[in-house]
Amino acid sequence: MALLETNNLGITFGGLRAVGNFDISIGEHELVGLIGPNGAGKTTIFNLLTGVYLPTEGDILVDGKSVVGLKPYQIVTRGLSRTFQNIRLFKDLTVIDNVKIAFHQQMKYGIFNTLFRFPGTRFWKEEAEIDIKARELLKIFNMEESADKLSKNLPYGQQRKLEIARALATNPKLVLLDEPAAGMNPQETKELMDTIRFIREKFDVSILLIEHDMSLVMGICERIVVIDYGMIIAKGTPEEIKNNPKVIGAYLGA
Amino acid sequence: MKKWQELLISLTGITILYILISMLLKFGVLNNYNRGIMVLIGINIIAAASLNFATGILGQLALGHAGFMAIGAYSAAIFSKAVGDAGMPDVVVLIIALCIAGTMAAIFGIAIGIPALRLRGDYLGIVTLGFGEIIRISIYNIKAIGGARPVLGIPNLIGFTEIFFLVVIVLMALFLMIRSRHGRAILSIRENEIAAEAVGIPTTFYKIFGFATSAFFAGIAGGALAFNQRMIDPRKFTFMFSVEIFIIVVLGGMGSLTGTVVAAVVLGILNEWLHFIDQYRLVIYALLLVVMMIVRPSGLFGTREFSLVGLIKKVIRFTKSNKNVE
């Protein structure tokens, strides 16, 4: 069974069909690219998958169960996690708190235990556990030194990494990355490619990636889905996509 | 430093402060008039800290805080008058009355929060303002609780000791709340609601929860006010009263509870100094607010908190590094 499957997914905004007939299937441990010209509807698809928008047609299945109509935070518990095209960190909080917030769903202690922190209660156990986990995660991204810095003071590339780390903290099966290389130079992009490959192995997750940088997509994705005007125009391996006349047409405007 | 050591330091600091002020009162350095002012400052701290929780921590602009205080004040007054002759010790009456005051205000907070918190920013501010006014006008129109006439004959249950420990308890509860997974969830909503939802925070729940918590402590402040004044004047709980509390929050720094404490104390003392030019008092406050927004919009403290433990750690580090130099 596929990890993520969409059937005939679509959304219409006031008469304008932004996405339609979107069918995709992502299995475990896959790395899939979603590309298309500006305004083709890539981010809209992410918003549909993560529950930000309610689809007007079609279905989304995660592990065979529909997630349509669930709130974004509920979809997180089903194992979908995402980053944003324009970075959305908790800017005035520390780096470590940014990550700890994403562990929220994995912690259980209640309000009473929050106010009455008797020794040996769940509060101390869970907080200690999360502190270790969060620092380990930061270490993987070589950011343990910055743990107590405010996240807004991180350099741009690290902010992107922190967003990925935060997405991984929710314990996802599928990570949706929205233009992770935006604003990076070729050297940083190359490092990012290594990071993406690495997290797939390390965390055993599937990855769906929106990207403009062709070298990145072609370099790491096993499969690529191309959309234009909200519709899929091609699917296949990087080789196939490269030579597909429809894709070339969409990108060159022919 | 271990957790229990930090706790010990904080408790020691609080105890020393309490003993110090008690001594000053006992030996007449501070008179009864000063005592009254300190109680009022304490009430303002609770009111402003609770507002800061909604506006500075949760990030939702609320301009109807006086309404929640009014609910708390009336609830506390009605309860204490009802049990007036039952022979319960004052402290017990006070504790139960304040719990009822807070709970009633929190119930209204939930009822108002569920629809209102779908809005953001200035629109939310206006809606909370509207709800605050509706509460006030409703009180005017309910004859059973006195209508537009003041409520008299409320027992005086709040003195310096009571308000001091009430402030400590409220601030501690708020700090404990903020430094937990629930508090982080609330902070994440202030920072970026969409991202919060995307990492698994049930934002709607936490917005209403945070707003209700804020209303709860506002209700307690209102109850304390009723016991301190021994009467309730329904005309007090206007929009301007909400704004006065809001000014304390803004001056102290939205997001800093210790900033709120400092601002409430400073404004409380300033109030007395400005007493002889009472008519200019509000003019000066208004100018202060405008100048503050232009020069230092984050307030005195920004989102930072003063911490005795942090200060001591700094001192230790400083002395250690000096020793190393030698």
Next chain:
Amino acid sequence: MKDFLQQIIYGINAGSIYALIALGYTMVYGIVKLINFAHGDILMMGAYFGLLAITVLGLPFPLAIVIAMLVCAAFGMIINKVAYKPLRNAPRISALITALGISMFLENYFVVQFGLEVRKMPEIAWLKGEVFIGGLSIPKVTFLIVGLSIACMIALQFIVRKTKVGKAMRAVSEDMQAAKLMGINVDKTISITFALGSALGGLGGVLYSVAYYQVEPYMGILPGLKAFVAAVLGGIGIIPGAMFGGFVMGIIENLTKGFISSSWSNAILFGILILVLLFKPSGIFGKNTREKV
């Protein structure tokens, strides 16, 4: 039925004043996205300046109106320059707090200057009395208020739609950065917007004080809030919406006062505001927008 029509007439009377004030809210919000809390106090200032022009300077009523409008326009520009302009790129909440501060300042400054006592606008001889039409009594002053308000609204529509300044205003409200790049003097345009809005607010103040006789430092708060509700009701930022909202507010207010309860009428108005904001925050004439993810 007669009672009903009578209340409608009173409603139109109050509503045209709310509409004038609502225009100021809506114009300022449309261009700088600021709820100008101090706008209600511009009404109060207009009333005071009108009163002073008549009683101290001994000017005739029409001239007093002009003076009140001009002085209020000047104050509107000064407030913008001193308090709001430095905050143009600050978070919106800072500007809102500043507006609250300005409002508090104006009210309390006028308390200091003129005291809390309620002053009475002198009666204008040719506005005294009522006209009876079909058994309905219409105060003469209503004709003046409604006539002047509608004339001003038409003039404003003309300015916004047909003149170069109006075009600049529309451009700035659409996209301040783009307007700047197109060579529009953004600061000047905003300043003119404040001047126009404040002039209308000043006119509203004089008319309000003529209709209800009283002038005092806090008189602007309630009509200001009601006018704000009117602006939201019609869709804030939309000029015809503000006019429509003003009349609706005035009529609803007087109908509740006449037929339901006068002590609850303000609560009902706030209730309307809340309902509008919750169910159609963009107002009757507005389009819904949502945050882009």
